[in-house]
Amino acid sequence: MEKENKKQLDAKLLGQLFATMFSLSACTFGGGFVIVSLMKKKVVEERHWLEEDEMLDITAIAQSSPGPIPVNASVILGYRLQGILGSLVAVGGTILPPMILLSLIALFYDWFRQNSIVNTALTVMRAGVAAVICDVVINLAKNVLGTKKPLYIILMIVTFILGYFLDVSAMYIILGCLATGILCVVLEQLKKRRISQ
Amino acid sequence: MNTLIKLFISFLQVGLFSVGGGYAAIPLIQNQIVNVWHLMTMEEFADLITIAEMTPGPISINSATFVGMRLMGIPGALLCTFGCILMPFIICLTLAFFYYKYRNFSGVQTVLGCLRPAVVSLISCAGLSILTLAVFRDDTVNFALSNLKWVEIGLFAVCLFLLRKFKVGAIKIILGSGVVGTLIYFLVPGLV
Numbered sequence: 001m002e003k004e005n006k007k008q009l010d011a012k013l014l015g016q017l018f019a020t021m022f023s024l025s026a027c028t029f030g031g032g033f034v035i036v037s038l039m040k041k042k043v044v045e046e047r048h049w050l051e052e053d054e055m056l057d058i059t060a061i062a063q064s065s066p067g068p069i070p071v072n073a074s075v076i077l078g079y080r081l082q083g084i085l086g087s088l089v090a091v092g093g094t095i096l097p098p099m100i101l102l103s104l105i106a107l108f109y110d111w112f113r114q115n116s117i118v119n120t121a122l123t124v125m126r127a128g129v130a131a132v133i134c135d136v137v138i139n140l141a142k143n144v145l146g147t148k149k150p151l152y153i154i155l156m157i158v159t160f161i162l163g164y165f166l167d168v169s170a171m172y173i174i175l176g177c178l179a180t181g182i183l184c185v186v187l188e189q190l191k192k193r194r195i196s197q
Numbered sequence: 198m199n200t201l202i203k204l205f206i207s208f209l210q211v212g213l214f215s216v217g218g219g220y221a222a223i224p225l226i227q228n229q230i231v232n233v234w235h236l237m238t239m240e241e242f243a244d245l246i247t248i249a250e251m252t253p254g255p256i257s258i259n260s261a262t263f264v265g266m267r268l269m270g271i272p273g274a275l276l277c278t279f280g281c282i283l284m285p286f287i288i289c290l291t292l293a294f295f296y297y298k299y300r301n302f303s304g305v306q307t308v309l310g311c312l313r314p315a316v317v318s319l320i321s322c323a324g325l326s327i328l329t330l331a332v333f334r335d336d337t338v339n340f341a342l343s344n345l346k347w348v349e350i351g352l353f354a355v356c357l358f359l360l361r362k363f364k365v366g367a368i369k370i371i372l373g374s375g376v377v378g379t380l381i382y383f384l385v386p387g388l389v
Binding site: 023024025026027028033034035036037038041042045046053056057058059060061062063065066067068069070071072075076079080084087091094095097098099101102103105106107109112117120121122123124125126127128129130131132133134135136137138140141144149151152153155156157159160162163164170173174176177178180181182184185188 | 212213214215222244248249252253254255256257258259262263266267271274275278281282284285286288289290292293294296297300304307308309310311312313314315316317318319320321322323324325327328330331332348349350352353356357360361364366367368370371372373374375376377378379381382383
């Protein structure tokens with residue numbers, strides 16, 4: 001039943017998807033994880049399109065495949081909601097704002113560089129962006145703690161130390177956790193086999 | 198070779214090899230545009246990165262559009278951006294297909310379960326580095342009074358309060374902080 005609904009093309013949903021990605025992309029500064037945390041807030045908390053776990057999985061996939069994280073994440077989100085057409089629409093929404101803006105900036109480059117209002121606005125907006133990410137992180141960390149699984153809590157603390165204090169690149173952190181996960185699966189299987197013997 | 202083709206090939210490679218998002222793409226773009234094809238000087242490239250970082254959107258898309266537009270106008274901008282996302286698009290679509298096909302298997306669940314805490318930490322690292330840029334004058338964690346940007350600290354606190362208490366939307370918060378902050382800086386002299 002649910003699957004059938006998903007397959008049906010929904011012009012309204014496509015429109016909302018485009019508008020959401022467009023506005024997110026137009027208002028986010030900085031690297032990939034910034035846009036992903038805003039996307040989580042918008043898509044999970046405001047629009048209820050995805051479960052929180054699903055959004056985290058999508059982030060991990062978007063992070064570990066090549067290309068810009070926001071583009072990757074919108075490909076997967078679009079696919080989830082409306083198949084390949086959804087992917088195209090979501091990516092269109094994500095890349096249009098920077099394309100329009102940067103084309104204009106390339107044309108009016110000298111004026112833009114010297115404009116103090118533009119500079120100030122861009123700088124103070126970071127405070128708002130930081131607050132949004134902080135809000136998202138509080139919710140996410142609460143949920144990880146809420147699982148009460150020591151492994152997840154330890155992984156969160158260790159990866160934070162690696163990422164923030166030791167500057168380990170995100171790719172190695174994801175790969176390390178992937179390896180940990182596979183190790184857990186292997187251990188589980190061995191345990192099962194021992195019990196059945 | 199035609200510049201348009203050079204640009205397309207360059208950004209196809211940038212898209213394909215920039216694993217790890219934004220900052221990972223910078224050295225790749227530099228290598229292609231400055232070193233291999235000599236389409237820009239190093240100075241122009243430094244300006245490009247500054248602009249790409251302070252405008253919204255992913256850095257590699259911003260760079261692709263900017264380089265394409267400066268060198269070949271609108272066809273250049275379109276072609277560079279298209280080149281930059283073509284391979285990521287195909288790869289992610291494939292991964293999405295497999296994710297939704299297999300994600301309910303218990304083994305896959307265990308592996309994904311271990312990835313989620315890592316994503317939470319990575320997001321918090323990104324948040325902390327933005328916060329550092331936002332509230333410290335010299336962009337390093339130094340709590341000397343003269344190094345603190347009080348307007349930004351106030352904005353951050355108010356925004357966080359609005360988000361936690363009243364669940365205000367993310368876009369409103371960011372645009373609002375931009376407008377209020379800019380007004381404060383221009384109306385109260387001596388702050389800058």
